[in-house]
Amino acid sequence: MDPSAFFTGTAVHLVAGKGGVGRTTLTAALGIAAARVGLEVLLVEIEGRGGLAAGFGHRALGYEETVLAERIRGRSLRAEDCLVEYLGGHGLGLLTRPMVDSGLVEVITRGTPGIKDILLLGKIRQLEQARCADVILVDTPASGHALSFLRSPQGLLDAIDNGPVNDQAVAALHLLQDAARCQVLLVTTPEETPVSETIETAYRLEDEIGLHLGPVLVNGVLARTPHRDTDTGHSNPDDPDPDDPDAEGRWVRELGIDRDLAHAVQQAAVFGRRRRDAQRRQVLRLTEQLPLPRLEVAHRPDGIDDLGALAEELLGGLRAW
Amino acid sequence: MVNERSGRAALAELVTSRSVLVCVGSGGVGKTSMAAALALEAARRGRRTIVVTIDPARRLADALGLERLGGEPLPITELIAASSGLRSGSSPTGSLHALMLDAKATFDDLVTRHATDRAQAERILANRFYHSISTTLSGTQEYMAAEKLGELHTSGRFDLIVVDTPPTRQALDFLDAPGQLARFLDHPAYRLMTGSGSAVSRVAGAAGKRLLRAAARLVGSVALDDAVEFFRAFEGLEAGFLTRALAVRDLLVSAQTGFVVVTSARPEPIAEAGYFLDRLAAQDIPVDAIVANRMTPRFTRLTAAELRRIAAAQDAGGDQVLRTGLAELIELTAAAEAEERALAPLHTGRAIPFQQGPFQQGPFQQVPFQQVPFQQVPLLDHDVHDLGGLEQLRQSAFDD
Structure with missing residues (x-):
């Protein structure tokens, strides 16, 4: 697939996933990938902690746009800022201050929680309508929260049946349900809990909201060892068995390997094989239970996230897709 | 250097001597499994233990290999059996329960139990504003967790309650639950809506009405009426909620409660651990142990x-x-x-x-981490999602 077509297929890409799976890092890497194929990118952080900007060597993002790199801008959306902007735009500018000062706004937004989310989604929609970039990548809250975040328009339609907030909710829902304008990219790691959560979140996003799901990004995939059929998650019986109890002694006797080293190699081989097998089983489960294309991103053993390298890997994955 | 040798001993001391253990940390570090492993060890040592998760994602259920945990404590005798070979000298009275917090059910239960009469309870339960805050209001989860913790503690059914917290910075909000509740119920807007309060607020009535009209334009009059109705219906219940919240807060800051910060050895979770350490220090709450989970095992001393x-x-x-x-x-x-x-x-x-x-300005000035017991727990060669995995995790944390 042409990466450019992938990125421009919808204007808004909502990147979602459980905490700790690398969602923010991959959002940034996707942004770099899109910029590298010549697209203008806006990275959006929702009430974030500055992680998105950190990848570009910047401090925390603000409500106003910041240029992060060539063709990449970023901004952080907070509900309070969206609200003030929104009130100003709805003839309530003069009353904004007293409403905020009296705490009325706080009590209402806290007591009708969907409002915060609607304000944020409304802003994303406004950015989309204004065509502020070719690609808008949104780092959504962690998956449990992402679900309630994206479900809020529907909930709010039940609670608030008129007024501008109702209009906002309707408009937000239209954006979320329009496959030509918006899609969700789920991020997971090939581990039991994140995979389970991804499958559940995917179905609920589709069933309960009607969101369009893009490919699943599988992060931290251990490299395949060349001599094994790792796709099935089972060792190829024709391959040499790393559990071979003789191997260790043979290395010491025949190859003159240090005894401690031979033992360490044996242990590492067994450990690595089990982790890889466990991973492949999870990828297999994901594939079987969630019929979506997937993009795999390799494990970084040194723990350093080189965003440029990640972007290239994603582009390679998209081209091969 | 933090004292690594003391890590194991510190965890053992925590599970045997405290009444409450709170596990905090960012997502993906195995916090839920670790909380369950701590609870399992306590049960093995003969204590009546319960592990409570307030995480809406069913991670604990996952970690325990269970399909679904309910809002009521669920006994896991199987787990004790699986964790075979009880320590010599340990009493056979130990038990393990698991509970997944259902914030809405807890809130409903509280309203029903503490309302002055059935009519008041029904008015509140039927209110749409109440429905929103009891299901989705951020902070409700934490607040209800505090309520549940207090309830479990006073019930006397358990010697140790292990609390798993959600993987967000709001995890510690329940420490501040009384303060938040007080702010919410003592809000000028609350008085504005209920029409109660001082003469001063009544003098400001005209301006207040204008604000309410503006708010109605924003969210619709029905929503505002619901909010006003909720606050009126809730009147008289605040005092009890506040008293219980304060009692839980006292329990949490007392020596009966231990705090364990769980992290994995990667930059982002460690930065988050730093945030929790600072936040606890700011409240004068000592951290009793740091667990670095999922450490890649070392098989050789060579670099x-x-x-x-x-x-x-x-x-x-x-x-x-x-x-x-x-x-x-x-x-x-x-x-x-x-x-x-x-x-x-x-x-x-x-x-x-x-x-x-x-x-950002330079963290960690307040906490002398060097004195916090530190325990590394190795990454297992498979994911922890069943009883066997949990037992293995327990062994890595507690057994030599």
């Missing part, structure tokens, strides 16, 4: 660089399994080295390079 030299010197046409194994060993050793570098700030108490959030 990755030394191993690479050895690998390069090996005959390329040699043993296939040896070459693969050596590559594996190099990768794992490099990963372990990266993790040690990432953990260094916890050891030295110096600034963490991954700058984010409120401690």
Whole structure:
């Protein structure tokens, strides 16, 4: 697939996933990938902690746009800022201050929680309508929260049946349900809990909201060892068995390997094989239970996230897709 | 250096002596499994234990290999049986329960129990504003967790309650639940809506009405009416809610409660651990242990660089399994080295390079981490999602 077509297929890409799976890092890497194929990118952080900007060597993002790199801008959306902007735009500018000062706004937004989310989604929609970039990548809250975040328009339609907030909710829902304008990219790691959560979140996003799901990004995939059929998650019986109890002694006797080293190699081989097998089983489960294309991103053993390298890997994955 | 030798002993001391253990940390570090493993150890040591998760994602259920945990404590005798060979001297009275917090059900229950009469309870339960705050209001989860904790503690059914918290910065909000509740119920807007309060607020009535009209334009009059109705219906209940919240707060800051910060050895979770350490320190709550979970095991004392030299010197046409194994060993050793570098700030108490959030100016000034017991728990060669995995995790944390 042409990466450019992938990125421009919808204007808004909502990147979602459980905490700790690398969602923010991959959002940034996707942004770099899109910029590298010549697209203008806006990275959006929702009430974030500055992680998105950190990848570009910047401090925390603000409500106003910041240029992060060539063709990449970023901004952080907070509900309070969206609200003030929104009130100003709805003839309530003069009353904004007293409403905020009296705490009325706080009590209402806290007591009708969907409002915060609607304000944020409304802003994303406004950015989309204004065509502020070719690609808008949104780092959504962690998956449990992402679900309630994206479900809020529907909930709010039940609670608030008129007024501008109702209009906002309707408009937000239209954006979320329009496959030509918006899609969700789920991020997971090939581990039991994140995979389970991804499958559940995917179905609920589709069933309960009607969101369009893009490919699943599988992060931290251990490299395949060349001599094994790792796709099935089972060792190829024709391959040499790393559990071979003789191997260790043979290395010491025949190859003159240090005894401690031979033992360490044996242990590492067994450990690595089990982790890889466990991973492949999870990828297999994901594939079987969630019929979506997937993009795999390799494990970084040194723990350093080189965003440029990640972007290239994603582009390679998209081209091969 | 943090005292690594004391880590194991500190965890053992915590599960045997405290009444409440609170596990905090960011997502993906295995916090839920660790909370369950701590609870399992306590049960093995003869204590009546319950592990409570307030995490809406069903991670604990996952960790325990259970399909669904309810809002009522669920006994897991199987787990004790699986964790065979009770310690010598341990009493057979130990038990383990698990509970997944259902915030809405807890809130409903509280309203029903504490309302002055049935009519009041029904008015509140039927209110749409109440429905919103009891299901989705951020902070309700934390607040209801505090209520549930208080209820479990006063019930006397359990010797130890292990609390798993959600993987967000709001996890510690329940420490502040009384304050938040007080702010919410004592809000000028609340008085504005209920029409109660001082003469001053009544004088400001005209301006207040204008504000309410503006708010109605914003959210619709029905929603505003619901809010006003809720606050009126709730009147008289605040005092009880506040009293209980304060009691839980007292329990949490008392010596009966221990705090365990769980992290993995990667920059971002460690930065988050730093946030929790600072936040607890700001409330004068000592951290009783730091657990660095999912550490890549070390199989050799050689460095990755030394191993690479050895690998390069090996005959390329040699043993296939040896070459693969050596590559594996190099990768794992490099990963372990990266993790040690990432953990260094916890050891030295110096600034963490991954700058984010409120401690951008130079974190960790308040906490003398050097004195916090520190326990490394190795990454297992499979994911912890069943009873066997949990038992293995428990062994890695507690057994030599």
